[in-house]
Amino acid sequence: EDQVTQSPEALRLQEGESSSLNCSYTVSGLRGLFWYRQDPGKGPEFLFTLYSAGEEKEKERLKATLTKKESFLHITAPKPEDSATYLCAVHEGGSEKLVFGKGTKLTVNP
Amino acid sequence: DAGVTQSPTHLIKTRGQQVTLRCSPKSGHDTVSWYQQALGQGPQFIFQYYEEEERQRGNFPDRFSGHQFPNYSSELNVNALLLGDSALYLCASSLVGPEETQYFGPGTRLLVL
Numbered sequence: 001e002d003q004v005t006q007s008p009e010a011l012r013l014q015e016g017e018s019s020s021l022n023c024s025y026t027v028s029g030l031r032g033l034f035w036y037r038q039d040p041g042k043g044p045e046f047l048f049t050l051y052s053a054g055e056e057k058e059k060e061r062l063k064a065t066l067t068k069k070e071s072f073l074h075i076t077a078p079k080p081e082d083s084a085t086y087l088c089a090v091h092e093g094g095s096e097k098l099v100f101g102k103g104t105k106l107t108v109n110p
Numbered sequence: 111d112a113g114v115t116q117s118p119t120h121l122i123k124t125r126g127q128q129v130t131l132r133c134s135p136k137s138g139h140d141t142v143s144w145y146q147q148a149l150g151q152g153p154q155f156i157f158q159y160y161e162e163e164e165r166q167r168g169n170f171p172d173r174f175s176g177h178q179f180p181n182y183s184s185e186l187n188v189n190a191l192l193l194g195d196s197a198l199y200l201c202a203s204s205l206v207g208p209e210e211t212q213y214f215g216p217g218t219r220l221l222v223l
Contacts, residue, residue, distance in 0.1 A: 034211070043200050043214035044153070087152055091210070096166040097143070098212060100152030
């Protein structure tokens, strides 16, 4: 059973068209939920950490939110340079590993 | 502030060979984790090293082994390579504490022929 599920698998937007990516998780004792951005052939780049339900963090056009069962990454007025795969990962209590979803591949067309 | 570095960037090996990948953590970090990422998949946890000991291991066979040195750098060794070991190998470093955000390096692309 997958602990982390991301949807949609792929998303194509026009420049300026806002949308949201979803990450649902099933872990006990969440220590943290992480969002990363990954460009093709490169390592994941850290974006946000969220620790408790109700928490929100923002960075430029990105805003991450967390509930007890899922997290959303909201992208406002995206630009072509926001095109990448966005990965969600959870850090479960009693474990040191990050468990990743398969990612959402975002394409923003000019 | 130096980030996580990995070497080599690319590697081609044949089945049955052995490979060693290297990682230097972000300045100030003391913990190194290794992940394997197959094409189109999220990274899968291999193991984590802290204080030169393996702290936790994922579901990978014993062919995968590692080491952490006193300067916190780390190596990942894979013996008896299989075609299925072809992947992007990622190293992540963190600092033990309440947050422990993992920062990733650029990865090593391994191709097994």
